[in-house]
Amino acid sequence: MKNAGLRLLRYVSDAAESMLALLMPWRCLICSAVLPSDTLWHYLCQQCFDRLQPAPPPPVLGSIADEHLDPDERALSHVMARWSAHPTQRPGLFDLIYALKYYGYWRIGVELGIELGAAIHLLRGRDYDAIIPVPIHPARRRERGYNQSEAIAEGVQHILRIPRWTDALRRTRYTQSQTTLSAADRRTNTRGAFGAGTMADRLRGAQLLIVDDVFTTGSTLNSVALAALEHGAASVDAATLVAAVQ
């Protein structure tokens, strides 16, 4: 019933979006330019897209994660990101992330997720059994109405054509926002914050891809990976839209 309600809500919001598009043109959320009617991304113009900085290659992200993680707890085998940016660079990519996270722009997540999916395909070219969006706590979902990582995972799924598992793991603790925390505090903040979901059985032997919006120190992604390995996953890679490393 809850899902049917959500589907209806998505349908109504998609229909409202289409009607709105007839009345006023789409604008780029970064530079405010009016987007052409055959726009590829509905919130981003071609010029701003071309100006986005590609993320450092996976080994560089992996070594950033190594710096911040306890070596005994390293659970991620591979870390990928599509772009790099810093939260203080405005206007920019973080405005899109902000709109996705706090203003309900689900479609931004899907469109950027499609770009991320294409990058993962090039970088890894391997098969995963499933995509796992980083779970949010039920209380946070009630506040926000949705999990932005699921929107990104939906985009990645368009390219990789593998299942998206949202019930295999769950967030067991309501954690403080990470943005103002030091690397050490981020580690403590997310340690043990994830556990088995109702469908945790399917993790056994699975090769997984965890998806999230931003990579900073990798501690959240690593905590999700630890929980997946504890429940029998064979390997865990992670991919984010942005690496906040500039």
Ligand SMILES: [Zn+2]
């Ligand atoms: Zn623009």
